[in-house]
Amino acid sequence: MKYFWIQLVLILGSVSLALMFIRNWxxxxxxxxxxxxxxxxxxxxxxxxxxxxxxxxxxxxxGVGRGTDLVLYVMVLAMGFLTLNTFLRFRSLEKxxxxxxxxxxxxxxxxxxxxxxxxxxxxxxxxxxxxSVQTEDQPDSVKV
Numbered sequence: 001m002k003y004f005w006i007q008l009v010l011i012l013g014s015v016s017l018a019l020m021f022i023r024n025w026x027x028x029x030x031x032x033x034x035x036x037x038x039x040x041x042x043x044x045x046x047x048x049x050x051x052x053x054x055x056x057x058x059x060x061x062x063g064v065g066r067g068t069d070l071v072l073y074v075m076v077l078a079m080g081f082l083t084l085n086t087f088l089r090f091r092s093l094e095k096x097x098x099x100x101x102x103x104x105x106x107x108x109x110x111x112x113x114x115x116x117x118x119x120x121x122x123x124x125x126x127x128x129x130x131x132s133v134q135t136e137d138q139p140d141s142v143k144v
Contacts (some may be wrong), residue, residue, distance in 0.1 A: 010049045018042045041078075 021038055048055045048071070055067035064070045 007049050011046055014042050014045045014049070 052067060055070060059067045059070035062070065064073065
């Protein structure tokens with residue numbers, strides 16, 4: 001009963017994070033392993049709040065002095081993972097935006113030339129539906 005209020009605040013924080021994550025589940029387009037990892041994180045967090053002596057015991061088993069130190073080390077690893085994940089996601093988005101900008105520029109250039117010259121100029125941009133895909137039963141020279 002001595003730690004009831006802090007435990008209540010920490011558990012409510014974990015549950016509200018889980019609810020926000022679940023509510024935005026479809027919007028986040030989160031991969032399955034991230035969903036599982038986050039769910040496990042919330043469960044471990046609630047368990048650690050309710051049984052802090054077990055965290056200290058685990059820390060001693062792993063050769064760490066205190067449970068709070070173990071939690072800190074795990075949080076440093078989690079922060080590194082989140083930073084790397086965010087970096088990779090931004091890099092992927094930047095590539096997609098660059099590709100989109102190039103496609104728009106080529107399309108606009110072709111349209112501008114068509115208007116200026118008054119002729120049908122073949123657009124250098126290949127629509128996504130016409131991208132060549134090769135199946136195993138087709139020879140190398142045949143494209144779908």
